[in-house]
Amino acid sequence: MSLRINDVIPTRHELALEGGAVSFLEWKGEGPQPALHFAHANGFNAMTYRHLLSPLATRFHIRAWDARGHGFTSLPADPTTHKNWYVFRDDLIRVVERFAEDAGGPVLLGGHSMGGTTSLMVAAERPDLVRGLVLVDPVMVPRFARLAMQFYRLLGRKGGPMSLADGAERRRAIFSDRATMAGAYKGRGAFRTWPDEMIADYVEGGTKHRNDGQIELACAPAWEAANFRAQGHNVWEALGKLKVPLTLIYAGRDSTCRSPAPQLLGQRDPKATLLRLGQASHFIPMEFPDVIRREILALDARLTT
Template sequence: MNSVVRETPARRELPLPDGAISYLEWGAGEPGKAPLHFAHANGFNGFTYRRILSGLSDQFHVRAWDARGHGETTLTADPARHRNWYVYRDDLIAMAEDFKQATGKKIILAGHSMGGTASVMAAAARPDLVRGIALFDPVMIPTAARIVMLMSQLLRRRGNPLADGAEKRRAVFADRQTMVDRYEGRGAFRTWPRGFLEDYVEGGTKPREDGQIELSCAPAWEAANFRAQGHNITTAARNLHVPFALVRAERGSTCRPPFPMLLKRRDPAAHVMQVPGSTHFLPMEFPDVVAKEMRGFAARLEREGR
């Protein structure tokens, strides 16, 4: 695993009307580097992916946000009013506008899970800002399945296991070391190398007045994201007019048929692959694959003059 940390990221803020997006930045002010934004999964934060993104800073000017309700971002995040992921699309468009203004170049959007979904929707809405998108097991659920989920929740016939589990998540720990030790090898983190887990905890917790630490992404907000399926990813995928690359998990992928083929029809030259032995947490399990894919995707964009 390539876990070389080449550079310590700077912490920046993008002010918006209801708060500010906090983001990490590598490689700013170095001419010739392609601007790349990475969007994390639900419940995570930008620092979680530091071991991948730092290694890419020799080639890319990298920014990685803490999405609304996550990390150090201070935008409004009310679980009771959360209905869909369009808010992440709009926040990401604001990030892309600022990044393009700062560099004078279109942006490569990359993202894992929810971050990949937001990247698809932002690119479909604003292709003038986006050079291409690199997707790592994005959440792309067929419309029929999404409607069943929404109706089941509305009628209270069954719960959402992911949301129910997130809602019960322990939020407060004595310290970061205790939290890492508790998570290591367990549940969703069972396949994570310890370094990625340490970065997730460092970027996703905040100190309390009583000396303990607390999750920055409140369990209620993480759960609300799992339930907020009112966005239409099918329409976004059909309206996509930028190049893309797609890397899917072998087991438990959230990018379900027909989306791989639907996306491929939008960009026949796209590289679409499934990583043997991977789960939905493939960036943590196979960071070298993720880094290689982003470098390869950028090389393709250069060859095609995009």
Template structure:
């Protein structure tokens, strides 16, 4: 099968929200499933986001894949403990995702294609390193690859109580407004600003819908608390470079030409792990390339699936 032979069936059926009960709470996820025998695809979101943020990216693929998109711990509708104190590495997300993918693989009858954006891409790679038996292939969309030098500097800034530098993203997250009168006001506040500058209006609406909860006073608040989002930016004690050296599955990397979090030598090292890998740099894209170039991301998902099916 070639990529060109795979037809993309546009399916506007909304996903179903489901939960996976774990010993410490429940993981909430969106699911698109149409028929039997579809290859399984799980997509993991960026820090501070949620599965619904990517629903317009993923929905057109529902005719081809059985899709799940989770809300990670501390995000969206998932009900797992998320304590920022002592949070130092993303292995907590890796371990959660392993349990999620174990369930998905059992239901799908085989390994799962893992996709993810930013933190979600990094977490998916960590799962592939730890549990290669569960992973059919990887679609990495501008994953976070913090160099060892930058990680050391971040640790030093944290220990010394210094501000700015590598901690600026965390400090910005802590200052985020968490409470709004309603979702329409929140979406309007985000439109055309900051990280949302290049996002289509409908994707902002999905992000707000999937990432908020109602309060007793009638207002709405972010489901991902600013303190948890900030803690995730700081929590870089995991060694992603050691994980890269352990992966063995086919992969595709799509990364941004501007403001990318996938810095050298990550693309070269990933290419060494899979000599047939697609390593696609989109020069005009920012870190938010799934929102800016969804057609490209979908095309590469189909292309990797076609390569795995040959």
């Protein structure tokens, strides 16, 4: 059966945590449905993935969060003290605990880039909460690259492995309105392969109004940059503890899921789907959303039989 954008409109909710609240979008149809949570990439937000997730709303009870420092989530996010992604793991554990309670069972976790890495670490730490994983180009760089990033950070150096962080830090944060912001992104840089509607959703879910009438990125450039630099977590240790069924979809060009990550993920689940999309960049959800939806359905079917 084909899937299409449907009339199930996501609603926004909050979960109170220490220091603030996590904001999340929810798609919920009638009757019992398997639970699916999707976690976004660094600098993005839940609304960015609306066109990816909405067609799945007839099959799944879906929630998608705004991580700390992103979107409408109000948890504190201080870039000067940020050292690793364990804070996202711990936040997401709290979110998934509530979702599993509401849904009456474990949750299928999906995630893109940082969201995939965070979901993997949650599954390693709390397998009781997780039915399975759909990882979309998770950030799993070789150990030597991670050490190089930590070394550069210690020395306060720019460039090299810190180039992404340096670029994020220079991002323009303030625009006159959302239409102007969307127009500035269209066809350029990281947004070059994005459909117009996904750029519009990214802007809608990732901006806040200022007192002077302009709009501003909800994820401050300094926080986005800090996330690139905060590589003190050990995703390889988490991978070694992983015991849940999984699917990996990774990019053929400039992937953040580098060897030996795909091979090691396959060893954790002998039935895993490991799918390399040769024409895809890191922005697979924008370029090949139908493939991601197909693989989410396929993993759910494998877990149901």
